[in-house]
Amino acid sequence: LCPALGVSIPVGKDSLSMRTTWKDEEGSKAVTAPVSLIVSAFAPVSDVRESLTPQLRTDKGDTALILIDLGRGKNRLGASALAQVMQQIGNEVPDVDNADDLKAFFNAIQQLNREGKLLAYHDRSDGGLFATLCEMSFAGCTGISVNLDILTMEGEHASDWGDSKNWATQVAERRNEMTLRALFNEELGAVLQVRADQKSDVMTVLRSYNLGACSHIIGKLNDRDAIEFTRDAKVIYSEPRVNLQRLWSETSWRMARLRDNPSCADAEYDRILDTSDPGMTPVLTFDPQVDVAAPFIATGAKPKVAILREQGVNSHVETAYVMHKSGFTAVDVHMSDLIAGRAKLDDFNGFIAVGGFSYGDVLGAGEGWAKTILFHAQLKDQFAGFFERQDTFALGICNGCQMMSNLKSIIPGAQAWPKFTRNKSEQFEGRFAMVEVMNSPSIFFADMAGTQAPIAVAHGEGYADFSQTGDIKEAIVAMRWIDNNGRATETYPYNPNGSPQGITSVTTPDGRFTVLMPHAERVFRTVQNSWHPEEWGEYSPWMQMFRNARKWVG
Structure with a gap:
């Protein structure tokens, strides 16, 4: 198969027969691992902006759903999820019967994507077409109507169905069987969402790759928020999307209730019931494509900023890059450099304390890092002197936020800051x-x-705890968690850590020192975001933070 597809195999290892033996007081014992095969595949992606997701688009007018069935109607059910539910194995399993079909499919999808004709894409795999369509519906929070006629027909004459005396019964039974096969086979294939006025163009492209006979227009979106299937002009199955999505999520919810805080698991599970949720709705009060740092960068001056890190952190590279793009000279400064005297904060206009897990958080998030400063006289004096200067700034992100909150005794104006737990x-x-x-x-x-x-959010200890230290009434809040309606929230998962009043960033009265839990440095480019509005340009709104720092330095 790989030679036929033009895929090279760089390395291989036989790990299909793993067996462990040992002896104890009861004698010799052995365990043989279940036979399994792991195949890892990788390929270059020339432009991540051209990626496709299963999210059905409801903002593109009338659209159509197209099934590309590389199984070409074989509908083999062996080893499928349906067979498992029925406590069967099956006789025939899906296979790659024609490598040329698979190559043609890949090339067709690439062409359609380049031409901008695909709105959503989802492969057919576990659970078959039924699961594929449901997952696309869940991702888009929309109903779908699917016609199964083309997938449940065979033969051209009544004689093809068997004994004419029992024709009606035989046809009904056969159609029901074919419906199950059509919905739950796990043959190779995919479902595409395309604009209704472009479906003919899409089918023309598919025919040019000899895929026309196995490509079928099977459905469209509906405004009833229901997942429904019709056959012979009759609805044979219809269920509210919310009900099916709750069933789909139930196993994860039950596991989360056992593993996590049950109230948080319940809150996330109940989100599905909110059909009025508008989804993420960004509101910008400035234009991220206007570079406020440009006039200062044009002077040629590049102020030095320390990218401060400690053992176990992991965000220093992207932080250095965003500061470089904002007009700074970013210098990698490890805490050991400060201790050894290889670097001094006196030489910098600012520092960014980066995210990660310093010392594995074994002393509490950021606390070990802070203690290396507070319990080292020379370092404590150096940091205190840096904070006292009027021409300096500092930003603590995630682990850096936790660390700086533990340094508030030497940061002017930070006394009201909380501890992050x-x-x-x-x-x-x-x-x-x-x-x-x-x-x-x-x-x-x-x-x-x-x-x-x-x-982006990535933390285990982000709860802004004012119960032991700080003052929530006096804290100067710079950022807060909100729900999809723009309201400050303490509700999980909109507020991922439960902080009171949604607090996730605080600053000092002069604004020079700020700490925040989420990772702005990981999403300053639009392509770094898991999702973003189509109209965003090269940079996301979070680039403005770092440009503002350059503007402030002058």
């Missing part, structure tokens, strides 16, 4: 969530107040 969900949160920039003196958020945008 375990997320309310009791789990590490890796998400994409909405935040709102508040009106604050922070130099990083200058002229950004009111902006609402998604941002």
